Amino acid sequence: MATRIVEPEAGPRSKRAAILAAAVDCFGETGFEATKWSTVAERVGIGQTALYHYFESKTHCLLTIMRLELQRSHDKFTEATEGVEEPTEALRAAVRAAYDVSDHEVLQMRILHNHMDLLSGTRKSKREEAERVEARKLVQLVERNWTNLLVKGMSMGAFPLRDAQLLGSGVLGLIVSVWRWYRPSGPTPLSEVSELIEGACVRMVAT
Amino acid sequence: MATRIVEPEAGPRSKRAAILAAAVDCFGETGFEATKWSTVAERVGIGQTALYHYFESKTHCLLTIMRLELQRSHDKFTEATEGVEEPTEALRAAVRAAYDVSDHEVLQMRILHNHMDLLSGTRKSKREEAERVEARKLVQLVERNWTNLLVKGMSMGAFPLRDAQLLGSGVLGLIVSVWRWYRPSGPTPLSEVSELIEGACVRMVAT
DNA sequence: GGATCAACCTGAGTTCAGTTCAATTCAGGT
DNA sequence: ACCTGAATTGAACTGAACTCAGGTTGATCC
Numbered sequence: 001m002a003t004r005i006v007e008p009e010a011g012p013r014s015k016r017a018a019i020l021a022a023a024v025d026c027f028g029e030t031g032f033e034a035t036k037w038s039t040v041a042e043r044v045g046i047g048q049t050a051l052y053h054y055f056e057s058k059t060h061c062l063l064t065i066m067r068l069e070l071q072r073s074h075d076k077f078t079e080a081t082e083g084v085e086e087p088t089e090a091l092r093a094a095v096r097a098a099y100d101v102s103d104h105e106v107l108q109m110r111i112l113h114n115h116m117d118l119l120s121g122t123r124k125s126k127r128e129e130a131e132r133v134e135a136r137k138l139v140q141l142v143e144r145n146w147t148n149l150l151v152k153g154m155s156m157g158a159f160p161l162r163d164a165q166l167l168g169s170g171v172l173g174l175i176v177s178v179w180r181w182y183r184p185s186g187p188t189p190l191s192e193v194s195e196l197i198e199g200a201c202v203r204m205v206a207t
Numbered sequence: 208m209a210t211r212i213v214e215p216e217a218g219p220r221s222k223r224a225a226i227l228a229a230a231v232d233c234f235g236e237t238g239f240e241a242t243k244w245s246t247v248a249e250r251v252g253i254g255q256t257a258l259y260h261y262f263e264s265k266t267h268c269l270l271t272i273m274r275l276e277l278q279r280s281h282d283k284f285t286e287a288t289e290g291v292e293e294p295t296e297a298l299r300a301a302v303r304a305a306y307d308v309s310d311h312e313v314l315q316m317r318i319l320h321n322h323m324d325l326l327s328g329t330r331k332s333k334r335e336e337a338e339r340v341e342a343r344k345l346v347q348l349v350e351r352n353w354t355n356l357l358v359k360g361m362s363m364g365a366f367p368l369r370d371a372q373l374l375g376s377g378v379l380g381l382i383v384s385v386w387r388w389y390r391p392s393g394p395t396p397l398s399e400v401s402e403l404i405e406g407a408c409v410r411m412v413a414t
Numbered sequence: 415g416g417a418t419c420a421a422c423c424t425g426a427g428t429t430c431a432g433t434t435c436a437a438t439t440c441a442g443g444t
Numbered sequence: 445a446c447c448t449g450a451a452t453t454g455a456a457c458t459g460a461a462c463t464c465a466g467g468t469t470g471a472t473c474c
Binding site for chain 1: 237238240241321323324325327328369370373374376377379380381383384385387388395399400403404407410411414
C-alpha cells in the first residue's frame with residue numbers, strides 16, 4: 001500500500017489549516033499565478049514570512065492542496081461504490097459522488113485541474129517533490145478506480161468490451177471538464193450537470 | 208461578423224513566426240511558467256529584449272498562441288462539417304477533424320487547454336486584453352459550433368432531445384481532455400484515441 | 415514562579431525573471 | 445549619400461518570491 005504523506009499534526013496554535021483554506025479561496029477565485037503569496041498571509045492575519053514556517057514555497061502549498069483534493073476524491077469514490085454490485089449502478093453512484101461537493105471543494109477541484117501539468121515534471125526541493133509524487137500516485141489510483149469499474153462491468157457482460165483504460169480516461173475527462181466552467185453562482189445548478197453527465201457516461205460505457 | 212485581430216504583416220526580416228514556433232515548443236514541452244522568456248529568445252537567436260519588439264509580454268505571446276490555435280480549431284471544424292447533412296456523420300466528421308493534427312499542433316492544444324483560465328479575468332495591458340477578448344470570442348464560437356450541431360441533429364430527429372448546450376460542452380470537454388495526457392511519443396496512437404472518442408461521442412449524443 | 419525549549423513569527427535584505435528605456439544598427443526607398 | 449522605420453541591444457529597474465538572523469509566545473517541567 002502506498003504511504004500517505006504524514007500530515008503535520010496541528011499544534012494548538014498552528015495556522016496551517018487557515019492558510020490552506022485562505023489559499024484555496026485565493027487560488028480558486030483569482031488564480032494561482034495571479035494571487036500574491038503575501039495576500040494569503042494578509043487574509044490569515046500573519047506576516048508573509050510566517051508562511052514559510054508551514055510551506056516551503058507557494059508551489060508547495062499548491063501541491064498540498066492538490067494532493068488533499070485527490071485524496072478526498074479517491075476516498076469519496078471508494079465510499080460511493082463499495083458494495084454496489086451492479087456495474088451500471090456503480091457507475092452512476094461514482095458519477096453522482098463526483099458532483100456531491102461543497103462550494104469550497106468546487107474551488108479545490110478547479111485548482112487541481114487547472115494545474116495538473118505541475119505533476120509531470122520533477123520538482124527541485126524535497127518537500128515539493130514529495131507532494132508531487134504522492135499526488136501523481138493518487139491520480140493513477142483514481143484512474144485505476146475508474147478503469148477497474150469498467151473492466152468489472154465488461155467482464156460481467158454489463159458493458160460491451162472496449163479499451164477500458166482509454167474509455168476510463170475519457171469518462172474521467174468528461175466528468176472533470178465541468179470544473180473548468182462551473183461556478184456555484186452560475187445559471188446551471190450542479191444537480192442538473194450531474195444528471196446529464198451521469199446519463200452521458202452510462203450511454204458512453206453501457207451502450 | 209466578428210473582427211479578427213489584424214495579424215501584423217511580416218516584414219521580410221521579422222522573427223515573429225520564429226518566436227511563436229520556439230515559444231510553442233518551449234511552453235508545450237517545459238510549461239509556460241517553467242520556461243524562461245529569455246530561453247525563447249536564445250532559441251530564436253536574439254537578445255531577450257528584442258522579444259518586446261514583437262510581443263508586449265511573455266503572457267501576450269501565450270495569448271497569441273492560444274488565439275491562433277482557437278482560430279485553427281474553428282476553421283477546421285467548419286471545413287470538416289460544412290456540407291455534411293446527416294447529423295451523426297457531421298458529428299463523426301467533427302470529432303475526426305479535432306484529432307487530425309500535427310505534432311506541433313498537439314503542443315498548441317496542450318498550451319491552449321492548460322491556460323484556459325487566463326481567458327476569464329481581464330488583462331491590464333491593451334494588446335494582451337485584445338488577444339484575450341478575441342480568444343474568448345473564439346471559445347464561444349467553437350462552443351456554439353458544437354451546440355448547433357447537436358441542436359440540428361435533435362431537431363431533425365437524429366438525436367434524442369436533451370440540453371444541447373450542456374451536452375455540447377460535455378462532448379467538447381471529452382474531446383479536449385485528451386490533450387492533457389496524450390504524447391505523440393506515447394504508447395497510444397492518436398488514431399486509436401480518435402476512433403474510441405468518436406464512438407463515445409456518438410453513443411453519448413445519438414443514443 | 416522561573417527555566418527551558420520548540421513552535422511560531424517578524425523586519426530587513428537578497429534574488430531573479432520579467433520588463434523598460436535610451437541608444438544603436440540595419441535594410442530598403444529616394 | 446541620406447532618411448526612415450523596423451529591429452536590436454546593454455544597462456538599469458521592478459516586484460514578488462524567498463532567506464536570514466534573530467525575537468516572541470506558550471506549554472511543560474522542576
